[in-house]
Amino acid sequence: MAKTSLDKSKIKILLLEGVHQSAVDGFKAHGYTNIEYHPKSLSEADLLEAISDAHFVGLRSRTQLTEKVFAAAHKLVAVGCFCIGTNQVDLDAALSRGIPVFNAPYSNTRSVAELVLAETIMLMRGIPHKNSRCHVGGWAKSAKNSYEVRGKKLGIIGYGSIGSQLSVLAESLGMEVMYYDVVTKLAMGNAHQVDSLDELLSQADVVSLHVPELPTTKWMITKDELSKMKPGAHLINASRGTVVVIEDLAEALKSGHLGGAAIDVFPKEPRGNDDEFVTPLRGLDNVILTPHIGGSTMEAQENIGKEVSEKLIRYSDNGTTTFAVNFPEVALPSHPDKHRLLHIHQNVPGVMSEINRVLSENGINVSGQYLQTNKAVGYVVVDVDKAYSHQALEALKEVQATIRSRVLF
Numbered sequence: 001m002a003k004t005s006l007d008k009s010k011i012k013i014l015l016l017e018g019v020h021q022s023a024v025d026g027f028k029a030h031g032y033t034n035i036e037y038h039p040k041s042l043s044e045a046d047l048l049e050a051i052s053d054a055h056f057v058g059l060r061s062r063t064q065l066t067e068k069v070f071a072a073a074h075k076l077v078a079v080g081c082f083c084i085g086t087n088q089v090d091l092d093a094a095l096s097r098g099i100p101v102f103n104a105p106y107s108n109t110r111s112v113a114e115l116v117l118a119e120t121i122m123l124m125r126g127i128p129h130k131n132s133r134c135h136v137g138g139w140a141k142s143a144k145n146s147y148e149v150r151g152k153k154l155g156i157i158g159y160g161s162i163g164s165q166l167s168v169l170a171e172s173l174g175m176e177v178m179y180y181d182v183v184t185k186l187a188m189g190n191a192h193q194v195d196s197l198d199e200l201l202s203q204a205d206v207v208s209l210h211v212p213e214l215p216t217t218k219w220m221i222t223k224d225e226l227s228k229m230k231p232g233a234h235l236i237n238a239s240r241g242t243v244v245v246i247e248d249l250a251e252a253l254k255s256g257h258l259g260g261a262a263i264d265v266f267p268k269e270p271r272g273n274d275d276e277f278v279t280p281l282r283g284l285d286n287v288i289l290t291p292h293i294g295g296s297t298m299e300a301q302e303n304i305g306k307e308v309s310e311k312l313i314r315y316s317d318n319g320t321t322t323f324a325v326n327f328p329e330v331a332l333p334s335h336p337d338k339h340r341l342l343h344i345h346q347n348v349p350g351v352m353s354e355i356n357r358v359l360s361e362n363g364i365n366v367s368g369q370y371l372q373t374n375k376a377v378g379y380v381v382v383d384v385d386k387a388y389s390h391q392a393l394e395a396l397k398e399v400q401a402t403i404r405s406r407v408l409f
């Protein structure tokens, strides 16, 4: 008799880095009960073991999914980044194995923008120093180097989801906003785009970084860029730790060239809350240090948990890949009364005709077919009568250039 439902208890979901309970609830509500949950990231050795029989993995910014890890993940079907950044995942290694990667591109953007706005005010008022004096019994009551943000210049590097929201919030406080981006971006309110990074650095009272980690943003801010900032200006980085050469920043702060900094992300971050945090910025009382919590609010984490688990569940149940960051995007209708075959192959000429040939040679009637490709990979979805799905899957496996195929009941 044809199988009509998948045994979801056999599908292992590996959740790392304390992703929100909303993700666990989402999986369970859809019948996925085999969930291995870890409140922090795993060492590489533990990760290799845990992922070896996992079908889905959910992680945040700390876990590195390298080529080596993918090579050990023999059953992996999809990856969920429960955050914005996907730089911790080797997206090409995933793609070459037919593994889509999903993320949550918007859910924590407001949280980051709010934090940066607050830090802008704190830095302009010299609060880090005043706060630390009070904590040791001092009393630094003074207006020296303490300014309103109204009328001051905020320079935003990277005017995407976070940068543009920050722009609106900062303007509501009367700040003049300028931004630098490699793409021409529509200005929010009265903000204006500048032509070069140098132009922004030389004018802004506060510079805030909101670029993704890319080869082109790696070590984007070195002592050269810092030296171009106005004396007494402040730097905020809540993007990625590899964007700023942290030793150079420490020097610029110690020399007094910069007035202060607020740093949320670091080239080296501890694996969990029990590990020591080491940075040359420790002990500088004009610096706000936060443990990569720009997006860590209850609202953001709950929303991210729901959003990414939904994307993984939709892919698992129905094959839909919309909003995958590395994979051909296919939005699929439900498939009542049919079985659905998913076929992922290298994107070379002739695969579609071969698929249709093997299906027709096996006498399989196709009731729906969907295709999308990107540069490297093609993704074909075929709906067939239930009685034929096993035979069709075997036939599809014979197609040359197949990376993987599976059936949804």
Ligand SMILES: NC(=O)c1ccc[n+]([C@@H]2O[C@H](COP(=O)([O-])OP(=O)(O)OC[C@H]3O[C@@H](n4cnc5c(N)ncnc54)[C@H](O)[C@@H]3O)[C@@H](O)[C@H]2O)c1
Residues within 6 Å of the ligand: 084, 085, 105, 108, 109, 112, 157, 158, 159, 160, 161, 162, 163, 180, 181, 182, 183, 210, 211, 212, 213, 214, 216, 217, 238, 239, 240, 264, 265, 292, 293, 294, 295, 296
């Ligand atoms: N601290 C945290 O907890 C936290 C939370 C969320 C996101 N982030 C980080 O913030 C980054 C930005 O988030 P987003 O949602 O605004 O991303 P986004 O993709 O919406 O925007 C990024 C912008 O940077 C621009 N850009 C790319 N390269 C550039 C360059 N060399 N110079 C100038 N501009 C450049 C892009 O054109 C884009 O407009 C994420 O990639 C992530 O790494 C950190």
Ligand SMILES: O=C(O)[C@H](O)COP(=O)(O)O
Residues within 6 Å of the ligand: 060, 061, 062, 082, 083, 084, 085, 086, 108, 292, 293, 295, 296
């Ligand atoms: O990319 C992101 O969304 C942020 O860096 C947040 O990462 P986290 O989930 O590890 O806090």
